[in-house]
Structures are given as C-alpha cells and as structure tokens.
Amino acid sequence: xxxxxxxxxxxxxxxxxxxxxxxxxTNHKDIxxxxxxxxxxxxxxxxxxxLAVRVELFQPGMQLMQPDFYNQLIGVHALVMIxxxxxxxxxxxxxxxxxxxxxxxxxxxxxxxNWGFWLLPPAAILLTLPFTLALFGIGDGAIAxxxxxxxxxxxxxxxxxxxxxxxxxxxxxxxxMGSINVIVTIFNMRAPGMTLMKMPMxxxxxxxxxxxxxxxxxxxxxxxxxxxxxxxxxxxxxxxxGGGDPILFQHLxxxxxxxxxxxxxxxxxxxxxxxxxxxxxxxxxGYKAQVYSFWGIGILSVVVWAHHFFTVGMPVPALIYxxxxxxxxSVPLAVLFFCWIATMWRGSMTFETPMLFAVGWIILFxxxxxxxxxxxxxxxxxQYHHTYFVVAHFHYTLFAGGIMGIMAxxxxxxxxxTGHMYNENxxxxxxxxxxxxxxxxxxxxxxxxxxxxxxxxxxxxxxxxDFNAVSTVAALVLGLSQLLFIYNIVSCARGGKKATDxxxxxxxxxxxxxxxxxxxxxxxxQPVIK
Amino acid sequence: MAVVAITAAxxxxxxxxxxxxxxxxxxxxxxxxxxxxxxxxxxxHCHAGDYESITIEGDSLTIExxxxxxxxxxxxxxxxxxxxxxxxxxxxxxLYLRSHGKEVEFGRHFMNDDQRLQLAEQLKKRVxxxx
Ligand code: HEM
Ligand SMILES: [Cu+2]
Numbered sequence: 211x212x213x214x215x216x217x218x219x220x221x222x223x224x225x226x227x228x229x230x231x232x233x234x235x236t237n238h239k240d241i242x243x244x245x246x247x248x249x250x251x252x253x254x255x256x257x258x259x260x261l262a263v264r265v266e267l268f269q270p271g272m273q274l275m276q277p278d279f280y281n282q283l284i285g286v287h288a289l290v291m292i293x294x295x296x297x298x299x300x301x302x303x304x305x306x307x308x309x310x311x312x313x314x315x316x317x318x319x320x321x322x323x324n325w326g327f328w329l330l331p332p333a334a335i336l337l338t339l340p341f342t343l344a345l346f347g348i349g350d351g352a353i354a355x356x357x358x359x360x361x362x363x364x365x366x367x368x369x370x371x372x373x374x375x376x377x378x379x380x381x382x383x384x385x386x387m388g389s390i391n392v393i394v395t396i397f398n399m400r401a402p403g404m405t406l407m408k409m410p411m412x413x414x415x416x417x418x419x420x421x422x423x424x425x426x427x428x429x430x431x432x433x434x435x436x437x438x439x440x441x442x443x444x445x446x447x448x449x450x451x452g453g454g455d456p457i458l459f460q461h462l463x464x465x466x467x468x469x470x471x472x473x474x475x476x477x478x479x480x481x482x483x484x485x486x487x488x489x490x491x492x493x494x495x496g497y498k499a500q501v502y503s504f505w506g507i508g509i510l511s512v513v514v515w516a517h518h519f520f521t522v523g524m525p526v527p528a529l530i531y532x533x534x535x536x537x538x539x540s541v542p543l544a545v546l547f548f549c550w551i552a553t554m555w556r557g558s559m560t561f562e563t564p565m566l567f568a569v570g571w572i573i574l575f576x577x578x579x580x581x582x583x584x585x586x587x588x589x590x591x592x593q594y595h596h597t598y599f600v601v602a603h604f605h606y607t608l609f610a611g612g613i614m615g616i617m618a619x620x621x622x623x624x625x626x627x628t629g630h631m632y633n634e635n636x637x638x639x640x641x642x643x644x645x646x647x648x649x650x651x652x653x654x655x656x657x658x659x660x661x662x663x664x665x666x667x668x669x670x671x672x673x674x675x676d677f678n679a680v681s682t683v684a685a686l687v688l689g690l691s692q693l694l695f696i697y698n699i700v701s702c703a704r705g706g707k708k709a710t711d712x713x714x715x716x717x718x719x720x721x722x723x724x725x726x727x728x729x730x731x732x733x734x735x736q737p738v739i740k
Numbered sequence: 741m742a743v744v745a746i747t748a749a750x751x752x753x754x755x756x757x758x759x760x761x762x763x764x765x766x767x768x769x770x771x772x773x774x775x776x777x778x779x780x781x782x783x784x785h786c787h788a789g790d791y792e793s794i795t796i797e798g799d800s801l802t803i804e805x806x807x808x809x810x811x812x813x814x815x816x817x818x819x820x821x822x823x824x825x826x827x828x829x830x831x832x833x834x835l836y837l838r839s840h841g842k843e844v845e846f847g848r849h850f851m852n853d854d855q856r857l858q859l860a861e862q863l864k865k866r867v868x869x870x871x
Contacts (some may be wrong), residue, residue, distance in 0.1 A: 230830075230831075233846035236852075237762055237852070319780060319783075319784075363792075386773055386776065389778055390776060390780045391780075393743065393777075393780065394780050394784050397743060398784050398788060419749065424751065424773065424777065425747070425750055425751060425754065426768055427769075427773070428751060428754070428755065428770040428771075428772075428773050429754060429758065429766050429769075431766075432755075432763060432765040432766030432767070432768075432769050432770075434759065434761070435765050435768070436763060436765045438764070442817075447762065447763060447765075454762070455762065458761060458763055460762070462758065462763055462766070465758075477825070654837040727830060730854060731840055
C-alpha cells in the first residue's frame with residue numbers, strides 16, 4: 211500500500227520535460243539557466259570569430275581572408291560579445307539571483323520573462339545568418355561596418371546591415387522587457403522588511419542598469435530605424451547630400467553606446483562586493499557610498515557620450531564639456547575601487563577561484579579605467595583615437611571588467627545553482643591561464659596603439675609585427691583556456707562533491723539560506739491549510 | 741508612480757531633444773516604451789492583491805479567490821467535497837474541488853503543475869471521506 215502511493219507520488223512530481231518545458235517555462239531559475247547557457251555558447255561563437263581575426267593579424271600582409279570578410283568578423287564579434295554573451299550572462303544572474311536575494315517567489319512578470327529570453331536566439335541567428343547566406347551566393351555577408359554602424363558606410367552596406375538592424379531591434383525589445391521586469395520586481399516583490407537601502411548590492415546594480423536600458427534603448431532603436439529608412443525608403447537622416455547629417459548618427463549611437471558600457475558592468479559591480487565580503491569574511495565596506503556611486507555613474511553616463519568622437523570636429527566648448535564630464539566619472543568609480551579594496555582590508559582572506567577572479571578583476575579593471583582617463587583627454591585622444599590603444603582599453607574594461615567578473619560570479623554561484631562543487635584546482639588553473647594570457651594579448655595592443663597602429667584594418671606596417679605575433683599567440687592560449695571553464699561547468703552540473711547550503715564559509719544573504727540547488731519553486735509558503 | 745513618471749519624463753525628454761536635432765524617429769520608440777512601462781506598473785498594481793486560499797476549519801472547506809475587483813467565496817462541506825485532478829491535453833493538470841454538482845478550479849494561475857499535484861495529494865488526506 212505504502213509502496214504504491216509513493217510510486218504514484220514520485221510520478222506526479224516530474225516537472226514538464228523535454229523541449230516544451232524550456233519553451234514555455236516561466237520559472238526564473240529555468241530562464242536564468244537558459245540565459246547563462248546561451249551566453250556561454252555565444253561567448254564561444256564570438257571567440258572563434260575573433261581568433262580567426264587574430265590569426266590573420268599574426269603576420270603583416272593578408273593571409274587568410276579578404277578584407278571585407280575581416281570587417282564582417284570584427285563587427286559581428288563585437289555585437290555577439292556585447293549583446294549575446296555579456297548582457298545575457300548578466301540577465302541570467304538577474305533571473306537566478308534577484309528573486310532569491312530579495313526573498314521573492316519569482317520575477318514579477320514571469321511570462322514576459324520567458325519572452326525576453328526567447329527573443330535572443332532569433333536575434334543571434336539574424337546576426338550570423340548572412341555569413342551562411344553568403345556561402346549560397348545570397349548577399350555579400352554579414353555587417354561589415356564594425357559594431358558601431360556608422361553612417362554613411364552603413365547606409366551603403368549590403369544586406370548584412372539589414373539583418374543586423376533587425377537583430378538590434380529584437381535585442382532591444384528583449385532588453386526593455388527584461389528591464390521592466392527587473393524594475394517592477396525590485397519595486398514590488400521585496401520581502402517584507404527589505405527596504406531599498408537594505409537590498410543586496412547586486413539588486414542596486416541591476417536597478418540602475420535597467421533604468422539605463424530604458425533610457426537609451428529607444429535612441430538606439432530610433433537610430434537603426436532611421437538607418438533602415440535611409441537605406442530603403444529614400445529618407446536622408448544621415449545623408450549630407452540630402453540635407454542630413456552623418457554626425458547625428460554618431461550622437462545617437464553613443465548616446466546609447468556609452469551608457470551601454472555601464473549597463474554591461476553595473477551588474478558585475480553589484481555582485482563583486484558580495485564575493486569580496488564572502489572571502490574576506492567581513493561585511494562590505496561603504497554600502498551607502500557604493501549605492502550613491504552607482505547613481506552618480508548612472509546619471510553621468512548619459513551626459514558624456516561625445517567622448518567617443520572627439521576627433522570628428524566639435525566646437526571647443528563642447529570638447530571641454532565632454533572631456534571634463536567624462537573625467538568626472540572617475541570620481542564615483544574611484545569611490546567604488548576604494549570600497550572594494552577596503553572590504554578586503556584586514557579581512558581573513560582565502561583565495562578560492564571566485565576570489566582569485568575578483569582580486570584579478572579589481573586590478574585589471576583598474577587598468578581599464580585608468581586608460582579610459584587617458585582617452586578622455588581631448589588632446590591625447592587626438593593621437594589615440596581609432597588605434598589599438600582604444601581596443602586594449604575596452605578589452606580591459608569589457609573582457610577583464612565584464613567577462614572575468616561574470617566568471618567570478620559563475621564560480622561563486624555555480625555550487626548554489628547545481629548543488630555540486632566545481633573542481634577547485636581546475637578553476638584556479640583556468641584563472642591563471644586566463645589572467646596571464648589576457649594580459650599578454652592586450653598589453654602589446656597598448657603599445658601598438660601608442661605607436662600608431664590603427665584599429666579595424668586587416669594589414670599593418672612591418673614595425674608592428676612582433677607585438678602582433680605575441681598578441682595572437684596569447685589570444686589562442688586565452689581562447690583554449692576557456693575550454694577548461696566549459697569542462698568545469700559541465701562536469702559540475704553533472705555531479706561532484708555535494709555543496710552545502712551556505713557553500714562558502716563567509717557567505718551572507720538570502721540565497722544562501724535555501725538548499726543547494728534551490729527547490730524548483732523558491733518560495734516555501736504553501737497556500738494556507740489550517 | 742514616481743518611478744514611472746521620472747522614467748517617462750526622461751525618455752520623452754530625450755526623444756524630444758533628438759527630434760529637434762532632426763532624429764524624430766526616436767520619439768515613437770520612447771513613447772511605446774513609456775506605454776509598456778506604465779502598463780506593467782498598472783498591471784502589477786491591479787493584481788498585486790490577488791490571491792486564492794483554501795481554509796479548512798471544522799466541517800467546512802472554504803475557497804476564496806480574489807482577482808483584481810472580483811471576489812468569490814465558496815463553502816463546501818469538508819467531508820462531502822471531492823478533490824479532482826484532470827489532465828490537460830498539454831500534459832499539465834488542473835485541480836478542482838467539487839461537491840453537490842458544483843466545481844471550483846484552484847491554483848490555475850498561482851501554482852504550476854507540480855504544486856497543484858502536491859496540493860492535491862495534501863488535500864486528499866484532509867478532504868472527503870477520511871479513513
Ligand atoms: C573612467 C572610466 C572611463 C573613461 C574615462 C573612458 C573613456 C573612454 C574614451 C574617451 C573612449 C573613446 C576612445 C576613442 O575612441 O578615441 C572610450 C572607448 C571605449 N570605452 Fe571607455 N572609458 C571608461 C570606462 C569604460 C568602461 C567601464 C567600459 C566598459 C564597460 C568602457 C568601454 C569602452 C568601449 C567599448 C570603448 C570603445 C568603443 C568603440 O569605439 O568601439 N570604458 N572610453
Ligand atoms: Cu564611453
């Protein structure tokens with residue numbers, strides 16, 4: 211009798227399985243997992259593209275590919291990495307952790323959440339499809355303008371530009387949906403007693419990110435739509451011959467583009483102090499200062515956009531304004547750095563993989579911020595603009611500050627998400643290989659930029675050969691090292707040492723009070739049965 | 741509300757600013773977005789108080805539902821009521837409580853399949869003929 215009833219019980223407890231479960235799920239953890247897996251896949255796709263580019267750059271002269279294909283690779287690499295790897299990873303964490311950290315049963319608008327995710331794969335396909343179409347003789351390949359879509363080049367480009375425009379629209383809709391969900395969740399779903407100023411840092415980071423997305427996505431959407439009408443419907447928004455203004459496009463793009471870089475990083479700034487305090491075993495330093503800095507950076511980030519095109523020809527007062535406002539961002543950023551370091555100060559630190567990534571992240575992201583300050587100087591930028599110095603700068607911010615930050619988060623939360631510990635030695639090896647090969651890839655690019663090597667050009671003068679060779683070899687090592695990351699994640703999802711609920715000795719926060727992995731439904735409250 | 745107002749004001753300001761610069765196509769997107777945000781907040785505002793509950797007290801089993809402005813309350817006799825689980829074509833299950841030819845569905849929006857089945861198990865132990 212009891213046997214029969216248990217069997218029946220178990221049968222009924224299966225969750226919907228197969229593809230349907232994933233297509234229709236409104237569960238925040240399922241959706242979070244899908245975002246993270248999608249992000250990892252696209253990280254590999256974008257990585258392969260740029261490794262081909264690096265191999266081409268191994269020697270001066272053209273070896274592997276046509277210049278036009280080279281242009282397509284760098285543009286799609288950036289779009290994929292920014293929109294399909296980094297942003298989805300941050301959104302994946304938001305889905306997984308925001309409800310857990312806020313003590314909410316789920317995101318406020320679960321169905322919207324499902325849509326937000328399922329818009330991403332079509333967008334990724336749109337971005338990459340023109341490569342495949344070109345193989346069949348349709349069109350001339352993917353967008354070849356770089357990720358910035360500058361007019362008039364993008365007005366003249368092939369069908370790849372149209373595909374990219376639609377991809378951007380879809381990605382924008384997805385981001386806005388995600389942001390609305392985050393904002394509504396944070397404002398309506400916090401557990402009783404959790405005031406805004408008691409929220410975990412990660413929630414603050416995401417809240418500002420969501421506001422920035424809401425503020426800037428319509429501008430991007432408008433910009434690419436005007437591009438589309440210029441291309442096909444005879445308008446002249448960006449065509450000087452028709453009374454339009456190509457520089458207007460740059461204003462529109464960077465009005466979105468500069469806040470976008472903080473959109474990518476604020477979630478990381480959110481969970482990083484949580485990781486630091488966990489492994490320093492002392493509470494985070496300067497919670498309020500960090501929250502106010504987030505606000506300061508968020509607000510400043512929408513008024514500094516023109517530092518991306520100082521050289522285009524602007525009135526001097528405009529140059530001065532954009533220079534000083536840009537430099538002003540380093541003040542709140544410095545406050546954050548101070549808080550991160552002070553959080554570790556005299557803590558009893560241990561260096562598990564997440565902490566290794568966190569400490570490495572502070573140093574490397576610091577280099578990114580400082581080199582940004584160099585570029586913010588109008589006079590200096592006249593020389594550095596559009597050189598490899600800029601490439602190195604934004605890889606210190608986006609790869610070290612963004613991707614390596616995400617990696618810290620992955621190692622930190624993976625045991626919580628899967629219920630198993632990952633392989634610690636492998637994790638450490640992954641960190642050291644990544645950190646060393648990353649530096650060896652991009653430090654040479656600083657020097658190349660200082661020496662005047664332009665970016666986005668597939669060939670270069672002989673004098674740049676040595677640094678490029680080093681950079682390429684290191685990039686290959688960097689790419690290969692990521693296989694360790696994937697292997698570690700997959701084997702951790704499959705099994706391994708059981709993780710405890712708290713996972714880390716110093717962990718603090720609501721998510722660590724739930725079992726590892728948390729039950730399918732995070733909320734334990736059943737309907738009242740008296 | 742303040743949140744919606746501030747985001748709306750900012751988005752529209754940006755949209756207008758760019759319109760004056762000649763890029764008026766930003767404005768419709770900003771408008772659509774503001775509508776979406778406002779609707780999301782409105783929706784949550786309306787449905788934040790929604791709930792369904794089952795109360796078992798003595799001989800009675802009370803099912804209460806609150807959906808925006810609609811309230812409903814059904815009282816069954818605990819020992820005469822039955823718990824019914826129906827499988828839907830999509831493979832999910834719906835949960836009903838019934839008695840005297842009257843049926844009330846429970847947990848359609850607020851629970852997923854797994855929770856409904858779990859609740860059905862629990863209810864079966866406490867409702868109807870208890871052995
Ligand atoms: C104090 C902080 C920062 C300052 C002052 C700063 C300044 C600048 C400036 C002036 C440029 C334009 C260089 C040029 O094209 O000539 C630039 C480019 C760039 N920055 Fe930063 N930056 C800072 C932080 C960041 C952060 C945190 C990120 C990313 C998360 C970032 C990502 C980028 C990217 C992606 C580009 C190049 C975009 C492109 O042309 O394709 N920067 N930065
Ligand atoms: Cu910028």
